[in-house]
Structure formats: structure tokens, C-alpha cells
Amino acid sequence: MxxxxxxxxxxxxxxxxxxxxxxxxxxxxxxxxxxxxxxxxxxxxxxxxxxxxxxxxxxxxxxxxxxxxxSKVRVAQVDRSRLDKSSLSASLERYASDWLHVISSDTSIALNRVAIAHAGEEKRNLGAIVLENGRLAMGRRLKPVLLAGRDAGLLEFDDAEQAFRTFFGLVARDVQIRLLLGDRLKPTDAEIGQDAADATRQFLALYGARNGAAKSGL
Amino acid sequence: MxxxxxxxxxxxxxxxxxxxxxxxxxxxxxxxxxxxxxxxxxxxxxxxxxxxxxxxxxxxxxxxxxxxxxSKVRVAQVDRSRLDKSSLSASLERYASDWLHVISSDTSIALNRVAIAHAGEEKRNLGAIVLENGRLAMGRRLKPVLLAGRDAGLLEFDDAEQAFRTFFGLVARDVQIRLLLGDRLKPTDAEIGQDAADATRQFLALYGARNGAAKSGL
DNA sequence: CGAGAACCGTAACGTACGGTACGGTAGTGG
DNA sequence: CCACTACCGTACCGTACGTTACGGTTCTCG
Missing domain, CATH: 1.10.10.60 (Homeodomain-like)
Structure with missing residues (x-):
């Protein structure tokens, strides 16, 4: 019972x-x-x-x-010891790849659809549950990595939340909204790997240390 | 009748x-x-x-x-004559700001919610309609600007679609999905302006000419 | 003015589906 | 063996809502 x-x-x-x-x-x-x-x-x-x-x-x-x-959403944890440029890059890329796999999956699409349909209802707000365990959980998991990267002198930013949101945007781009709206997109593993690598490279270009030209506005 | x-x-x-x-x-x-x-x-x-x-x-x-x-979605058209660095930047920023205003509006949220709820149905696929007139229409409108920027030697990229998707990601980030899931986010006009400026600056850092370090992978 | 179209407001119909009741079976414990 | 629990399968109930029907009003046109 x-x-x-x-x-x-x-x-x-x-x-x-x-x-x-x-x-x-x-x-x-x-x-x-x-x-x-x-x-x-x-x-x-x-x-x-x-x-x-x-x-x-x-x-x-x-x-x-x-x-x-x-409760089952788990993305690979990264050991923050021995953080150097290549291990940070690998961690970010791993995160990006995991995240793209999640949002591309049939179950994630179905779950997000039903959550969006029921978002904003008084009791039992499914939107809040999915938001908390999807996007927001990702932020909580990645932020320590970003902060460790900054502590190690590999990244430069003022606000970890802003930096994370930029990373999120570079990774997800239009994928999730297109899939939710029914676009036949379904990236292959190879494409996801490529996109994750691209997003990571772009993020490091914007927030990596020794790249003063591209510092974020905040 | x-x-x-x-x-x-x-x-x-x-x-x-x-x-x-x-x-x-x-x-x-x-x-x-x-x-x-x-x-x-x-x-x-x-x-x-x-x-x-x-x-x-x-x-x-x-x-x-x-x-x-x-049929009412219209974003400011840009005159492609006299394209220089500052006018291109202003155009992109204008686009970003318009787009953020659209996706933050109550009507857009409601429309996308119902479209997502009805996505993938056989007949009368609302998802396809919204996708076609939302995200995809944005791409069609911005691409000529990006190409003109490249022709003018201001931008560097191989694939305009990939460049646009990156711009899209930098602008929208997690805003749309959070709003659809019921997050109380509602950026103010000032925040939207700031975000649009940041996204534009970041995009130009990645794709602007004379910045070989940040070229896109594709 | 009369005929008809267009429309409002509302009552009525049909049904799909959320929710409940109930009979039947298997297992468990004494 | 009996009482009890947990469960399956299904019949049943109540209702909300999509859809239709209809009487009444306004407007147009001849």
C-alpha cells in the first residue's frame, strides 16, 4: 500500500x-x-x-x-581532481553529449510534452518537476565544474549561472524546441558527438582564459 | 461563408x-x-x-x-545596403531582441504549448505550423543577413544554417523551454536588451572575421 | 412588407472516459 | 478449512464536453 x-x-x-x-x-x-x-x-x-x-x-x-x-536522470559526474585544459574540455564535451542524447530521446520528448501541456496548473505541476530535474539539475551539476575550471585558471567569467546558460544555448540550440514541435530531426550519435565537440570548442573560445577578446558582457 | x-x-x-x-x-x-x-x-x-x-x-x-x-509573425527586415560592422551588429541585435520578445510573450507561450500538445498528430499538425512560422521562418529571414555579412567580409562560416543555429542558441539559451515548462522568468525589456547585446557580441566573437581562433567546426 | 440569409442563445444529444463497484482467484497466516 | 488481503477483469455510473438542433432576432434585398 x-x-x-x-x-x-x-x-x-x-x-x-x-x-x-x-x-x-x-x-x-x-x-x-x-x-x-x-x-x-x-x-x-x-x-x-x-x-x-x-x-x-x-x-x-x-x-x-x-x-x-x-529520479533516474543522472549525467556522468566528473572528477574535479587533476583539472587541466584537456580534461576540462573532455568533461564539458561529455556533458554536452549526454544532454543532447537525453533531449533527443523519445521518452524525454514525451515527458516534456506532457509536462508542458500540464504546466502552470495549480496542483501537481508537472512542468515544475521536469524543469527541476531537467534543465535546473543540469545547471547544478555543471556549475561546480565551471567553478573548478575558473579556480584552476582555465575559465574566465563573473557569473557561473550566465556562463552555464551560454553553454546550454550552444549545446541545445534549436534541437529541443524543434523535436517538441514534431520536427523529424533525430540526430545520430555521430552528429551528437560532433555538435558536442563544436559547442565545447565555442564555449571555450568565449570563456576560456587567455582570450580577452571574447569575454562575456556580464 | x-x-x-x-x-x-x-x-x-x-x-x-x-x-x-x-x-x-x-x-x-x-x-x-x-x-x-x-x-x-x-x-x-x-x-x-x-x-x-x-x-x-x-x-x-x-x-x-x-x-x-x-501569419502575423513579422520581424524587422534589415536593409542590406551599406553593410558595415556596426550596422550588421545592430541588425543582429535587433533580431535577437525581437525574437526574445516574441518567445517571452504570453501568446507565444500559449501557442507553443498547444502546438506541442498536438504535435505529431496525423491531420492538422499544429506543431508543424508553429515550427514553420516560428523557428524556421526566423532562419529564412536571418540567413540572407548572414550571407550578406559574409559577402561583405564581416563574417566567416561555411554553412549559414549552422551559423544561424549557433546564433539561435546564444540568443534563446534556456529561455523558451523554461517558460514553456512554467518557470516564472519573464525577462524585462532591459534584460532582453542586455541579453540580445551579449548574444550578438558572442556570436561576432565566434563568427566575425579576423578571429581565426574561434571558427566553427563545420 | 415578405422571404431568406446570417447569426445569437440555449437546449438537447451522444459518447468517451475518469472513476467506482463487484465478483472471482491466488496467496498467506492461523 | 476459514478469514483476510491483494489483485485482476469487467461491468457500471456520472459527467463534461463536442456536436447538433431549433427558436428568435436582425439585416439585406427585392
């Missing part, structure tokens, strides 16, 4: 419940927000009564699924 | 019909995709019968509204 109103996501979910949430996710990728409770029950081979007992209502089911997925 | 299936958007719309679509837009900003035909009729002071006669069905109404709005 499980209270219908959990906050943190993955805690206390049984395997069976995760199976159900997986079914929800698959259905969401296929059908978008039009999925029905009946379809979920059939796909997960469970009864609607169970769905309502576990998750409260339709919104609770979607929220649980989004929280559960959000 | 009007066929329910128009393609290009603003043609053949009477003032009264535009009033109705304006009501739809206002309602969409307030309520999102949950707006009902009854609410539209009440807000627009028209009968549901009229709505159905003019627009066919609910989807047709939303499509007409999105097309109509899309």
Missing part, C-alpha cells in the same frame, strides 16, 4: 509498480497525453481499481511516472 | 472572424488547451453553431487561430 501523494519519486515503489509506470511511459510515447486509464490498465495487465488505489487519480499516475523518470 | 479547410492563414477572414479568433487566443492564454467550445462562444458572444459553420470543429478552430497568429 502506498499513499497517493508522494513527493520525492522513486521511494517505496515496488517492482510491480515500476512495471506499471513503465507501461505508462511506453503508452505516453505512443499516444501522448491522450492515453486513457483503461489503456494503461490493459497494457500493464492490472485492474483500474489497482491504479486508483496506488496512484489516486489520473493526474497522480502521470505525476508518479514523471517523478520516477526524473 | 467560408470553407472549413483553409491552408494559408489570414486570407478571407472577416473582421468578425478575427474577433472570434482573438477571443480564442485570449482564452488559450488563460486556460490552455482546456478551453471549451462553450467558453469560446460565450467569450466571443457568438453561437456555437456559427463556430462550427466557420471552422468545422474544435481542431479546425484551433488550427485557424494558430495559422492566423502565425
Amino acid at each position: 502506498q499513499s497517493a501523494l508522494e513527493i520525492s519519486g522513486d521511494e517505496e515503489l515496488t517492482e510491480r509498480q515500476k512495471d506499471v509506470l513503465n507501461a505508462v511511459l511506453r503508452l505516453l510515447v505512443e499516444e501522448g497525453d491522450r492515453l486513457t486509464m483503461t489503456a494503461v490498465a490493459r497494457r500493464a495487465s492490472c485492474s483500474k481499481e489497482t491504479l486508483y488505489k496506488w496512484f489516486g487519480d489520473r493526474d497522480g499516475l502521470l505525476t508518479a511516472m514523471v517523478q520516477w523518470q526524473a | 467560408q470553407s472549413a479547410l483553409e491552408i494559408s492563414g489570414d486570407e478571407e477572414l472577416t473582421e468578425r472572424q478575427k474577433d472570434v479568433l482573438n477571443a480564442v487566443l485570449r482564452l488559450l492564454v488563460e486556460e490552455g488547451d482546456r478551453l471549451t467550445m462553450t467558453a469560446v462562444a460565450r467569450r466571443a458572444s457568438c453561437s456555437k453553431e456559427t463556430l462550427y459553420k466557420w471552422f468545422g470543429d474544435r481542431d479546425g478552430l484551433l488550427t485557424a487561430m494558430v495559422q492566423w497568429q502565425a
Whole structure:
């Protein structure tokens, strides 16, 4: 048994419940927000009564699924020891590549779509959950790397948040919005690798030390 | 009278019909995709019968509204004569500022939300309409400016599309996705001006001529 | 003025779907 | 064996909302 109103996501979910949430996710990728409770029950081979007992209502089911997925977002951590120019560059490139893979995935697209559709609602704001565990979590993870790079004299910036946002822009560009709007873009692994390398090179050109010409305005 | 299936958007719309679509837009900003035909009729002071006669069905109404709005997206055109470093910079900054204003507006957010929610549907793909008249239209308008800048020896790049996408990333960064997900961000005019100036400066640092260190990878 | 079109306001229809109830089965514990 | 729990499958209920129908008003045109 499980209270219908959990906050943190993955805690206390049984395997069976995760199976159900997986079914929800698959259905969401296929059908978008039009999925029905009946379809979920059939796909997960469970009864609607169970769905309502576990998750409260339709919104609770979607929220649980989004929280559960959000709790799984993990991007490679970087060891901040022995930071030199090439290891910093490699870390940034790794981040960029991971991030591009995430936002290009079917599940991320489906999740962001449903979160955007339900953004700004009073209770159970899916947009806030996805925002917190997507874009904002990325910022929290990358910022220490940027600060370490500055401490090591490899980067120059005043505001780590501004620097991160620039990096974000150079990496993501128009990819996410185009995919969300249904553009058939789907970059290949090779393209993602290339884009990550380009973005990293551009970021270092703008914020790398010994490049006074390109210092950010802030 | 009007066929329910128009393609290009603003043609053949009477003032009264535009009033109705304006009501739809206002309602969409307030309520999102949950707006009902009854609410539209009440807000627009028209009968549901009229709505159905003019627009066919609910989807047709939303499509007409999105097309109509899309047909209104116009960003300042730049005169390509007398292109020098400062006029190019001013043009880019103007573009960046206009674009940030657009994507920060309530109507753009509402429109993109509904388009994303309905993206990838078979018929009447709102995502495609918004994509075509938003991001892609921006690209078509800015590319000639970039090419003119290259012809004038002010910019260096191989692929105008790649250069534009970088500019797009530097300008938009995480603003659009955050707003779509419900983040209270709402940059002020002053912030937009600052961001536009920063993005332009960064873009010129990367792609401006006489800056060999920062050439794009492609 | 009369006929008809265009439209408003509202009542009515049909249905899809969220949510509930209930009977049936398997497992568990005493 | 009995009581109990947890669950499946399905039938069922209530309602919101898309869609249609219709009576009444205004306007145009002859």
C-alpha cells in the first residue's frame, strides 16, 4: 500500500509498480497525453481499481511516472581532481553529449510534452518537476565544474549561472524546441558527438582564459 | 461563408472572424488547451453553431487561430545596403531582441504549448505550423543577413544554417523551454536588451572575421 | 412588407472516459 | 478449512464536453 501523494519519486515503489509506470511511459510515447486509464490498465495487465488505489487519480499516475523518470536522470559526474585544459574540455564535451542524447530521446520528448501541456496548473505541476530535474539539475551539476575550471585558471567569467546558460544555448540550440514541435530531426550519435565537440570548442573560445577578446558582457 | 479547410492563414477572414479568433487566443492564454467550445462562444458572444459553420470543429478552430497568429509573425527586415560592422551588429541585435520578445510573450507561450500538445498528430499538425512560422521562418529571414555579412567580409562560416543555429542558441539559451515548462522568468525589456547585446557580441566573437581562433567546426 | 440569409442563445444529444463497484482467484497466516 | 488481503477483469455510473438542433432576432434585398 502506498499513499497517493508522494513527493520525492522513486521511494517505496515496488517492482510491480515500476512495471506499471513503465507501461505508462511506453503508452505516453505512443499516444501522448491522450492515453486513457483503461489503456494503461490493459497494457500493464492490472485492474483500474489497482491504479486508483496506488496512484489516486489520473493526474497522480502521470505525476508518479514523471517523478520516477526524473529520479533516474543522472549525467556522468566528473572528477574535479587533476583539472587541466584537456580534461576540462573532455568533461564539458561529455556533458554536452549526454544532454543532447537525453533531449533527443523519445521518452524525454514525451515527458516534456506532457509536462508542458500540464504546466502552470495549480496542483501537481508537472512542468515544475521536469524543469527541476531537467534543465535546473543540469545547471547544478555543471556549475561546480565551471567553478573548478575558473579556480584552476582555465575559465574566465563573473557569473557561473550566465556562463552555464551560454553553454546550454550552444549545446541545445534549436534541437529541443524543434523535436517538441514534431520536427523529424533525430540526430545520430555521430552528429551528437560532433555538435558536442563544436559547442565545447565555442564555449571555450568565449570563456576560456587567455582570450580577452571574447569575454562575456556580464 | 467560408470553407472549413483553409491552408494559408489570414486570407478571407472577416473582421468578425478575427474577433472570434482573438477571443480564442485570449482564452488559450488563460486556460490552455482546456478551453471549451462553450467558453469560446460565450467569450466571443457568438453561437456555437456559427463556430462550427466557420471552422468545422474544435481542431479546425484551433488550427485557424494558430495559422492566423502565425501569419502575423513579422520581424524587422534589415536593409542590406551599406553593410558595415556596426550596422550588421545592430541588425543582429535587433533580431535577437525581437525574437526574445516574441518567445517571452504570453501568446507565444500559449501557442507553443498547444502546438506541442498536438504535435505529431496525423491531420492538422499544429506543431508543424508553429515550427514553420516560428523557428524556421526566423532562419529564412536571418540567413540572407548572414550571407550578406559574409559577402561583405564581416563574417566567416561555411554553412549559414549552422551559423544561424549557433546564433539561435546564444540568443534563446534556456529561455523558451523554461517558460514553456512554467518557470516564472519573464525577462524585462532591459534584460532582453542586455541579453540580445551579449548574444550578438558572442556570436561576432565566434563568427566575425579576423578571429581565426574561434571558427566553427563545420 | 415578405422571404431568406446570417447569426445569437440555449437546449438537447451522444459518447468517451475518469472513476467506482463487484465478483472471482491466488496467496498467506492461523 | 476459514478469514483476510491483494489483485485482476469487467461491468457500471456520472459527467463534461463536442456536436447538433431549433427558436428568435436582425439585416439585406427585392
